[in-house]
Amino acid sequence: MAMKMIDGGVCAAQGFKAGGIHVGVKSHKTDKKDVALIVSEVECSAAAVFTKNVVKAAPIHVDKKHLENGKAWAIIANSGNANACAPKGEENAIRMCQAAAKAIGCDPSDVLVSSTGVIGQTLNVGVIEDGMAELYGSIEHSAAGSLAAAHAIMTTDTVKKEAAVETVIGGKTVHMGGIAKGSGMIHPNMGTMLCFLTTDCAISPAMIKTALLETVNVSFNRISVDGDTSTNDSCIVLANGLAGNAEITEKGEDYEAFLLALQTLCIQLAREMASDGEGAKHLITCSVSGAADEDQAYTIAKSVIGSTLTKCAIFGADANWGRVLCAMGYSGAEFDPDKVDVHFVSAAGDILVCSQGRGVDFDEIKAKKILTEHDIEINITMGEGEASCTCWGCDMTYDYVKINGDYRT
């Protein structure tokens, strides 16, 4: 199968337009974009997964209703205000859908809505309504349109997250792309901060939901920035069918090709999210292999990338593998520590630091050099079986504390 990464983000697929502008949800002192719009020229199969947090933002409640028929035309999203625990939450989320629907000429229930930003403050929905004509006028089917939308959903992100793939399904060339935002409060549980995916593949709402669940579990649910599962995590897919392939309505070869494309895309976006964690200087990849089963491998890898002490050690380029063993031990997984090997790996080399659960003499200078690279791998072998899992995180830095010591003010 000829799958390749391409440009274009959410506009890589046929029939999708996107854009983003500044309307003033974020302070007027900035001109940062704060509202994004993604519109398909035809109706889409749609599916989404949302945060498992008991405290859910208002847009999530609205989206669940709007997704009951498995169809949608557009996504409207703002940054600067999470519309969670906020007065008039659902009312304002619905007003965002109504404003977008009026501009597009569809029903408000065909629009999905997302918000990200500060929790607990009333959303200034008026500025979104006032800016809707300009926003709708700005959308285009181009890489620039996707880029504007990607920028408009950023909060403390330092780089935009965009990716797209091209593949062949049912003999037709299919495109799939996405934009995402992450940075803080990132420890997704069946959803992620915000991720919007579009494709021109023809696929039924039921199968797109199945594929999304299979994908989120191996991508966004495998990253952590700070252990805080957000109130707003949302991952939405729109599929408009313009590629002209025979609609995917059951599992089979076409579904597998779709799933592979979706997973490739989401793993790429998840890695970008981890790499751009608030204040992060390193992307940390923890690969656990030789595990008894995938659950064990996942539990251990997620615990290691979530360990505050391990994250600080990587920030300090300190090969303090004891913290890795410690995080494995409190993960909740049962295993025999005496069979564990740990390697630190990067472009600068590969070093064994722990063999059979015990420290080994190693070259501290080489270790330091390895840990000075941006991308660090912690490779763990369990000696228990054949299962494996990879999770992604980032280091803990002064800047994380600085960003979150005065985020709201």
Added chain:
Amino acid sequence: MAMKMIDGGVCAAQGFKAGGIHVGVKSHKTDKKDVALIVSEVECSAAAVFTKNVVKAAPIHVDKKHLENGKAWAIIANSGNANACAPKGEENAIRMCQAAAKAIGCDPSDVLVSSTGVIGQTLNVGVIEDGMAELYGSIEHSAAGSLAAAHAIMTTDTVKKEAAVETVIGGKTVHMGGIAKGSGMIHPNMGTMLCFLTTDCAISPAMIKTALLETVNVSFNRISVDGDTSTNDSCIVLANGLAGNAEITEKGEDYEAFLLALQTLCIQLAREMASDGEGAKHLITCSVSGAADEDQAYTIAKSVIGSTLTKCAIFGADANWGRVLCAMGYSGAEFDPDKVDVHFVSAAGDILVCSQGRGVDFDEIKAKKILTEHDIEINITMGEGEASCTCWGCDMTYDYVKINGDYRT
């Protein structure tokens, strides 16, 4: 009942001597104390709880064997090396017991051993053996002896943790005291980093174990510094019976008096541990009331004090209560967010920031003033029932990152 806080730490109870010296487990470039010894003049009932981490330090395996008969005479402990995942771990832990037993004149199996410090490096047990005569010569039944032992178990702690109480049990005056160390890798699960408690109360090994389990659950298991459950958590109690009360062998009035004293002592030490969390500038107390049951209250309070984002907000004196709601929501507890009220409280005042799950207008200047105090309370009312729980933590600071970016080197 006339219970009062007294001085003397682990030497507050009759018949206990303690001391601590520098022998060189920590670098010879420092003269910081690194070995502590606590000895009873008569045999003690003894009990302990240890970490639930699957990766357990060698001394824990040794102590479990030595506690099979419920009796002990002494505790030997070092800082500077955790003797966890280290070559010759059990062998070296046993050699520490043997050296202490030889000096004391008891059996090695009557000595309990603990270690704290870096994971994964071979313990230099030779310097402990060589220093044993000096260490044994230094122990005394005095506040100074307890203080020396308290200092000798410190790693990144900035202040020593000591407390003692006096109470009346079975008509006799009973003393109980303890020393502890905490600071980093603090998220105890049925034990804590290191805590040694002594009492002259007469109590059977079975009842002391029962009381210890009841106590750890309401003290050390309710604090968190960084979410990392250590490999070395140990809480040990020695009871030598010299108070002359009728031995406590079953539940009843005397047991309740003993339990109250033990809980008072351990909650005090746990608070000190949270307050001196690595880099901490604030002690954070989260009190949840009006909960459906104690499990719900505990799960929520522990999640709030463990939230990295909430910890950063307190560091920044930012009344960002949305992060509190978020941490409640991902705690795993089920509840209705629309019934939740949140207050921030300190010596500088009390302010309502969230009512019925929604933000309320509040005086930001007053809130800032409240959050500038050292001791901060986050008071949450659930509106679901009558249960409550209090947990303790600390803020997340640049210094935490600094300390843990180069702890090992």
